[in-house]
Amino acid sequence: MWEGTRFLELGRTRIGGIMRRPECLIDATLAEIVCLMSDGHATLGPLTVPAYLAESDEVAALIGFAGVFDHATFHLDVRQGDAWISD
Numbered sequence: 001m002w003e004g005t006r007f008l009e010l011g012r013t014r015i016g017g018i019m020r021r022p023e024c025l026i027d028a029t030l031a032e033i034v035c036l037m038s039d040g041h042a043t044l045g046p047l048t049v050p051a052y053l054a055e056s057d058e059v060a061a062l063i064g065f066a067g068v069f070d071h072a073t074f075h076l077d078v079r080q081g082d083a084w085i086s087d
Helices: none
Strands: 008-015 026-038 043-054 062-065 073-077 082-086
Touching: 008 043
Parallel strands: none
Antiparallel strands: 008 026, 026 043, 043 062, 073 082
């Protein structure tokens, strides 16, 4: 999936969640990516963040990323069931 996309590869790893058994680990590339975040109305970015990129089409392509809240503020209104990000 990532073939033809631009990112800075920082390394390769195997990651997993709660179950750390070998058969539950996923091969991933740790990379620095440039991305946009949008709710369909507003767009934040471009943001440069580190991310885990899955090396298989059998799992979610973007496994996780960090640093978004270094660039934006997360707002959560539990009573209204609403959340949004602002810069």
